Amino acid sequence: MPLRVGIDLLDVEEVEEALSAHGERYLARVFTPREVEDCRADGAPAPARLAARFAAKEAAVKVLRPGAVALPWTSIEVERAPGGAPGLRLAGAAAALAGDAALGPLALSFTHTHTRGLAAAIVVAETPASR
Amino acid sequence: MSVLAPPEQAFLTEIRRIADEVAAPHAIEVDREARFPAETVQALRDVGALAAFVPAELGGGGVSFEALAAACFELGRRCGASAMVFAMHQIQVVTIVRHLDAGSWFEGYLRELTSEQRLIASVTSEVGTGGDMGRSVAAVTPAGEGTVSFEKQAPTVSYGTFADDLLTTLRRAPDADGGDQVLALTARGQHELETTGTWDPLGMRGTCSPGGVLRATLPAEQILATPFPAISAESMVPVSHILWSHLWLGIATDAFDRARAFVRASAKQKPGQPLPAATRLSHLMSELSMLRAEVSSGLREFCEASDTPGRERLSTMAAALRFNNLKLSASDQAPRVCQGALGVTGIVGFKNDTPFSVGRHLRDTMSACLMVANERIHETNASLLLIAKDV
Amino acid sequence: MPDAIRTIIQEHGRMPVDVSTLPDDADLYAAGMTSHASVNVMLALEDAFDIEFPDHMLKRSVFESFAEIRAALEELGAGAPA
Numbered sequence: 001m002p003l004r005v006g007i008d009l010l011d012v013e014e015v016e017e018a019l020s021a022h023g024e025r026y027l028a029r030v031f032t033p034r035e036v037e038d039c040r041a042d043g044a045p046a047p048a049r050l051a052a053r054f055a056a057k058e059a060a061v062k063v064l065r066p067g068a069v070a071l072p073w074t075s076i077e078v079e080r081a082p083g084g085a086p087g088l089r090l091a092g093a094a095a096a097l098a099g100d101a102a103l104g105p106l107a108l109s110f111t112h113t114h115t116r117g118l119a120a121a122i123v124v125a126e127t128p129a130s131r
Numbered sequence: 132m133s134v135l136a137p138p139e140q141a142f143l144t145e146i147r148r149i150a151d152e153v154a155a156p157h158a159i160e161v162d163r164e165a166r167f168p169a170e171t172v173q174a175l176r177d178v179g180a181l182a183a184f185v186p187a188e189l190g191g192g193g194v195s196f197e198a199l200a201a202a203c204f205e206l207g208r209r210c211g212a213s214a215m216v217f218a219m220h221q222i223q224v225v226t227i228v229r230h231l232d233a234g235s236w237f238e239g240y241l242r243e244l245t246s247e248q249r250l251i252a253s254v255t256s257e258v259g260t261g262g263d264m265g266r267s268v269a270a271v272t273p274a275g276e277g278t279v280s281f282e283k284q285a286p287t288v289s290y291g292t293f294a295d296d297l298l299t300t301l302r303r304a305p306d307a308d309g310g311d312q313v314l315a316l317t318a319r320g321q322h323e324l325e326t327t328g329t330w331d332p333l334g335m336r337g338t339c340s341p342g343g344v345l346r347a348t349l350p351a352e353q354i355l356a357t358p359f360p361a362i363s364a365e366s367m368v369p370v371s372h373i374l375w376s377h378l379w380l381g382i383a384t385d386a387f388d389r390a391r392a393f394v395r396a397s398a399k400q401k402p403g404q405p406l407p408a409a410t411r412l413s414h415l416m417s418e419l420s421m422l423r424a425e426v427s428s429g430l431r432e433f434c435e436a437s438d439t440p441g442r443e444r445l446s447t448m449a450a451a452l453r454f455n456n457l458k459l460s461a462s463d464q465a466p467r468v469c470q471g472a473l474g475v476t477g478i479v480g481f482k483n484d485t486p487f488s489v490g491r492h493l494r495d496t497m498s499a500c501l502m503v504a505n506e507r508i509h510e511t512n513a514s515l516l517l518i519a520k521d522v
Numbered sequence: 523m524p525d526a527i528r529t530i531i532q533e534h535g536r537m538p539v540d541v542s543t544l545p546d547d548a549d550l551y552a553a554g555m556t557s558h559a560s561v562n563v564m565l566a567l568e569d570a571f572d573i574e575f576p577d578h579m580l581k582r583s584v585f586e587s588f589a590e591i592r593a594a595l596e597e598l599g600a601g602a603p604a
Binding site: 008010014015017018021022025026029030054058061066068069070071072073 | 534536556557558559561562564565566569577578579580581582583
């Protein structure tokens with residue numbers, strides 16, 4: 001297969017519950033400081049935006065296919081290129097997985113609804129078979 | 132106020148002079164006619180004050196943030212509208228300076244701002260967002276050959292038609308999320324601001340802030356590289372709250388000063404007689420000193436946090452709560468002090484044409500809880516209090 | 523301990539089925555636990571047992587079944603729930 005693709009969909013409510021129950025501890029385990037800052041609306045982290053980033057990470061995990069390899073959530077970071085489209089920065093175990101599989105750069109698109117409480121993301125990467 | 136270096140003392144001396152000699156004489160008329168304080172803004176331009184915060188390397192005044200805050204206080208004592216125009220302009224300058232990338236277009240822009248003493252206005256609020264500054268509808272749209280365009284409907288743009296340049300929040304691209312925002316600077320000639328309403332409010336009448344439709348085409352380099360959420364947390368929100376609080380404190384301080392002048396005048400007229408107003412004045416002083424303490428500590432905490440590596444501390448939820456509380460407290464307390472001054476001065480303070488008039492002071496500070504509605508800030512704080520580890 | 527784990531999954535796992543119907547080695551993901559729910563489960567387990575899952579234990583397999591979770595907690599020296 002020339003491509004690997006991953007997709008994820010989740011209820012924003014799950015993020016709201018995690019924020020209420022575990023607050024900053026939840027944020028610190030799953031998101032990087034930059035991701036938390038990017039999600040601030042009027043100062044407080046917006047659950048819908050966090051959910052979209054979580055969906056992005058899970059979609060990336062499906063592309064990376066870790067198997068038995070431990071993969072901390074923060075090793076995959078959603079970032080914004082200056083004035084550019086959102087992208088994924090891989091570190092540690094995530095970067096190693098991508099390197100070992102000789103994947104091309106991971107392309108990302110994510111979104112969330114405003115009233116229906118859903119967030120989704122899709123990640124695509126070229127494999128060596130495509131070249 | 133804190134100890135300042137000699138060049139900053141000179142800057143503040145100039146500001147005080149402008150406040151006393153230009154802003155004060157025109158304050159009543161600026162308020163009555165809801166007209167732009169053009170004389171004061173010109174006087175500020177004449178001494179280079181619009182570029183006070185631009186770094187010396189770029190030709191600016193290079194004064195500290197503390198000096199800017201003190202300047203807002205001094206102008207606030209004499210004319211609330213003048214102080215608000217000055218503060219709003221400085222918020223944009225400080226934001227650009229704090230997020231300046233070396234070699235970017237904005238470096239050259241700051242030099243031009245300095246040499247021409249350009250006035251910047253802010254276009255952050257938007258129709259359809261319910262007052263949420265962290266969400267935009269209007270988006271930056273590619274317009275070919277390295278340019279972009281946008282069209283934004285703003286319910287209010289302070290002194291928009293009197294500004295040379297506008298700093299606007301927008302969605303990064305037509306397909307970007309509402310919270311994926313950037314800041315774009317447009318100069319006169321690049322934008323067209325069509326006023327759509329009137330400005331006849333209870334207070335801050337000289338800020339000339341009707342709503343409008345803003346259309347612009349600009350080179351893509353005129354967009355700040357740092358995403359807006361980071362700019363907002365590290366700079367725009369705390370800086371706005373601090374500079375506004377200082378000018379509200381200035382207005383409240385002048386109201387207190389007038390109340391005190393009234394009490395002393397009364398004592399002279401009736402020497403030796405008991406003066407109930409003097410006791411009321413003492414109560415008022417307690418209220419004023421609380422406001423002063425809150426504003427002063429907010430400034431100090433911000434300057435300390437700004438010194439931490441990467442300004443990390445400013446991105447914490449504890450910092451967000453602190454600088455939100457500053458605005459909530461100051462916007463609540465300043466009009467309370469002004470109302471107390473009315474209680475001390477009685478009818479002579481109530482009338483608009485006496486040396487002890489405090490009506491304008493009360494009306495101007497009553498705008499404080501509305502510029503960004505306090506209820507919205509309380510809701511944000513409520514979320515933060517649930518989530519934050521330390522507050 | 524097994525009961526405490528089942529209770530936590532029931533309360534935080536957002537499972538579409540009654541947890542008491544699942545055997546000890548049932549695949550929780552197959553039974554409906556989403557990846558975000560596994561995060562909530564992890565945090566709830568850490569709270570309840572006063573432990574912290576280190577990075578090397580952040581694998582899908584660790585949260586795959588009640589048996590796997592119990593083994594992980596034992597490895598982390600978890601006693602009775604706090």
